[in-house]
Structure formats: structure tokens, C-alpha cells
């Protein structure tokens with residue numbers, strides 16, 4: 147070998163970085179799953195399901211990650227926004243009735259978009275209230291944040307039970323998004339394609355805001371050093387409330403999408419998702435939406451592959467994934483703050 | 486000369502510890518004014534208190550006659566006070582350009598001014614599009630100072646800009662600071678007496694959270710007895 151002075155590992159990782167670095171992980175995971183599963187059409191269906199689920203988790207996780215990264219706030223109540231979004235979305239879909247279930251695709255889509263918009267706006271308003279009342283008094287105090295946000299989560303779930311009752315609620319799915327299309331022998335649920343595309347649009351929008359606007363510049367700076375942002379003359383508290391509202395709105399949007407995906411929802415929807423959401427935030431790296439996207443896709447794929455291969459291991463597999471990644475990269479795959 | 490900044494009997498607590506026990510300072514408008522003192526004396530705390538990053542418990546802080554002790558940090562900054570912290574406060578994930586852009590009031594540069602900064606610190610120009618975490622310590626220091634002067638400020642608080650810099654770079658910094666001081670007042674915290682002496686007009690020595698000496702720099706530089714009395718507190722070797 148010519149350049150023995152450079153260790154093999156260094157050269158290898160430089161080579162991997164050239165082809166996308168950690169962004170390759172979902173591809174590697176999909177490849178391993180392909181070998182293990184064997185049947186291409188099953189693998190394709192699972193992969194699409196995993197990507198769709200990943201995007202919905204991304205909606206819920208990206209806000210939490212930004213809130214933690216920027217505000218240093220541990221919000222265990224984040225899942226309440228997903229739950230609320232799910233119920234608001236389901237209610238609006240039910241109200242719109244024939245719009246959603248009838249034969250006119252344009253009305254179908256309009257109904258769905260209205261439901262998602264209602265959930266998102268509700269999430270933003272509830273986020274504003276939550277930040278002012280629950281979070282603001284406990285900035286800088288992690289222990290109290292945990293206590294008060296867990297408390298708020300319980301209250302929120304009780305409120306959902308009070309308003310919508312304890313029985314599972316069916317979610318009408320827009321007729322145009324019902325059923326599957328068959329492509330090259332692989333049957334793909336239309337709703338999954340929609341969920342994936344919506345997640346992608348949100349990701350691109352967030353990416354552009356963060357990287358092409360002054361507001362985004364401020365947020366990225368604030369994630370690294372809040373004090374310095376203030377010393378440059380910016381009111382960080384205004385930035386906080388904006389990001390908190392956006393994060394809550396996204397969680398509600400993700401919850402509404404998840405509700406449509408599940409078809410039947412209970413008040414526990416948010417809390418059930420939250421374990422995965424926290425795993426995503428941790429393996430993605432705090433405060434980074436690229437990290438959230440990467441983590442969400444990994445978690446979504448892993449959940450679907452393992453649910454098929456070893457059903458009992460579905461959740462445990464993502465825990466193991468998180469532990470493995472943390473051993474390798476203690477700050478997550480793509481942390482926002484460069485150390 | 487009228488005072489641009491006046492501290493009177495400023496007491497600051499950090500958590501339950503009292504760190505400043507009544508700091509009084511008069512910073513005249515224009516030129517470079519130096520705070521000296523040994524490690525842990527309260528220099529950084531003084532600057533952070535002026536900037537509103539720690540709140541004073543007692544005493545008054547006046548900027549151009551306006552009481553700023555109760556203002557929030559962003560409001561203080563908007564009065565025309567810039568802060569270069571001890572750790573430089575660089576946003577490593579942002580490019581050099583983005584770091585500089587954030588320090589402008591509306592996101593656009595005054596090109597003439599920017600060119601002057603590029604002339605003072607060529608590294609800033611050279612690494613303009615690079616992420617700031619890739620800069621060396623000295624280059625980060627230059628970026629931190631550049632950021633403070635990208636628009637005209639009335640007062641710049643700078644905490645130990647020479648820490649870890651090579652002597653040749655320190656010589657450049659002296660020239661740079663002289664240029665900056667022509668339009669701005671600089672309040673400089675320093676341990677490097679050579680640097681402080683080359684720039685400072687007035688000097689205050691702080692120890693244990695109190696000002697123990699105030700006077701002109703020439704007086705201190707020429708009086709060996711004064712130096713040994715106060716500077717043995719702070720800086721033997723420089």
C-alpha cells in the first residue's frame with residue numbers, strides 16, 4: 147500500500163463522507179433489510195411504509211429538537227400537541243363528512259387540507275399558550291421542566307378524554323387517498339405517498355427558512371449561543387415563542403397525519419409516538435432538522451422491517467439502534483452545534 | 486471629557502456568591518480604557534454586568550447618562566454597545582459571513598466598512614465563506630472583534646482579546662485597536678500588560694470585586710512602585 151501513514155479507518159471514513167456520510171445510513175439499513183427479507187415486493191412495501199412513517203415522526207420530532215436545541219427546554223408535553231392535532235384533525239374531517247368521503251377528489255383533498263390546517267393552527271395557538279403559562283416560568287431549570295411538562299401532559303390528555311371521551315374515535319380517510327396503487331408488482335397505499343410528500347415539503351420549507359432567511363440565521367445562531375444572540379441586540383424571548391409555536395404546530399400536523407394513517411385514535415396516541423420521537427431527537431442530534439429527518443427515516447424503516455421480521459422486537463430494535471448510535475456518536479448523527 | 490459609561494457601587498451576585506462588592510468606574514468618551522486584575526478578580530463579571538448578562542443587585546450603571554442597570558441585554562446592545570466575550574461567542578456552525586451579517590442591524594453590509602475590516606484582518610476575507618468552527622483561535626478572536634465593529638458602536642467591551650495569541654498577531658491587534666478607537670470608546674479587560682500599556686489611556690485595577698486603583702496609564706507605566714503594588718496582583722511575567 148502506498149500511503150500507509152493514513153490509517154485505514156480515516157481513509158475509509160473520508161471515502162464514505164464523500165458519498166454522503168451518515169446520510170447513507172437509511173440506504174445501508176434498507177440494503178440489510180433487503181437481504182434479510184428476500185422478497186423484493188414485500189421489501190418495497192415495507193420500505194415505503196417505513197419512509198411514510200418516518201416522515202410523520204419527523205413532523206413531530208423536528209419541532210421538539212429545535213425547541214430543545216434553541217431554548218434548552220425539555221418538553222415532555224410535546225406529545226400533547228400531536229394528540230390534540232390528531233383529534234382536531236379527526237373532528238374536522240368528520241364535520242366535513244361528504245366533502246371527505248364523497249366522490250369528488252378536489253373536495254376530498256380540500257377537506258383533508260382544511261383538517262390539517264385546523265390541526266396545525268390549533269397546535270400553534272396551544273403552543274403559544276403553553277409557552278407563556280407552562281414553560282416560561284421554568285427556563286433554565288431542567289428538573290422543574292420535566293415535572294411541569296409531564297404534569298401538563300397529563301392535564302392535556304385528561305382534557306382530550308373529557309372532550310372526546312375514552313372510546314377510540316374512527317378517522318374518516320379522504321376517498322381519494324384510500325386504497326393502493328400497484329406499481330411494478332408492488333402495491334403502495336396512496337395515503338403513505340401523501341404522508342411522505344407532505345413531510346418532504348415541510349422539510350424543504352424548514353430547510354429554506356433556516357438557511358435562507360434572517361430569521362433562520364437567528365435560530366441557528368441561538369441554538370449555538372443564546373447569550374451572544376442577545377448581546378448582538380436580538381430579543382431571544384421572541385425567537386423562543388416563535389419556535390415553540392412552530393414546533394407545536396408541526397407536532398399537531400404530524401398527529402393529524404398519523405390519525406389519518408391509523409384510522410382509529412385514542413388519547414394515548416401522542417404518548418405512544420413520543421418514545422420514537424425522543425429516540426429520533428437523540429440519534430439525530432439536538433437542534434438539527436437534518437438530523438431529525440435522518441433519525442426519523444431510520445426509525446421508521448427500522449420499525450417496519452423489524453415488525454415484519456421479528457414482530458416482538460419492533461420497539462426494542464429502535465432502542466438498540468439508539469444505543470448503538472450513541473456509542474458511536476455521543477452527540478447524535480448530525481448535531482447542530484459543532485464541538 | 487465627559488463619561489460615556491459610569492458605574493457606581495455596583496454589586497453583582499452570581500448564584501448565591503457575591504462577586505462584585507461595589508465597583509465604581511468612569512469611562513471617558515473616546516480612546517481605550519483598561520481594566521486589569523488577577524484571575525478571578527471580577528473583570529469578566531464587570532463586563533457581563535454592564536452588558537446585562539448578570540444583573541447588578543445594587544448600584545447604578547449609566548450609559549450616556551441613561552440608567553441601564555435594569556435593561557435587558559438586547560436593549561443594552563441596541564444603545565450602541567458591543568460585547569466581545571472572553572470565549573469569543575463565535576457561532577461555529579455559521580459561516581464567517583453569517584457571523585458578521587448577524588451583527589448588522591438589517592442584514593446588509595456597508596461595503597466600504599467591510600473592506601476596511603478585511604484590510605485590518607485579512608483572515609476574515611480569506612475564510613469569508615468557511616464555517617467559523619474551522620477558524621484557529623486567533624482567527625476566531627479577529628472575527629469576534631470584526632463582528633463588534635461591523636457597524637459603528639459607541640462603546641465596545643472586550644474581554645481579553647490577546648489570550649492565546651502569538652506576539653506578531655498581538656502587534657497587529659494593537660494597530661487594529663488604535664484604528665478602531667478613533668471612532669469608538671473601547672473598554673478593554675486585559676492580562677497582557679504590554680498590550681494594555683500600548684493602548685490604554687486610563688486604567689482601573691480590580692481585585693476581589695472592588696476597584697483598588699484608578700488613574701492614567703502613563704502614570705502606572707512610569708511608576709514602578711505602583712506597578713509592583715497593583716500588578717503583582719495580576720501579571721508578573723508579561
Ligand SMILES: Nc1ncnc2c1ncn2[C@@H]1O[C@H](COP(=O)(O)OP(=O)(O)OP(=O)(O)O)[C@@H](O)[C@H]1O
Pocket residue numbers: 499500502504522523524525526527528529530531571
Ligand atoms: N458562573 C459562575 N458561577 C459561580 N461563580 C462564578 C461564575 N463565574 C465567575 N464566578 C466567580 O466570580 C469571581 C470573578 O470571576 P470573573 O470571571 O469575573 O473573573 P476574571 O477577573 O474575569 O478572571 P479571569 O482573569 O480568570 O478571566 C471568581 O471568583 C469566580 O469564581
Ligand SMILES: [Mg+2]
Pocket residue numbers: 528529530571644
Ligand atoms: Mg475573565
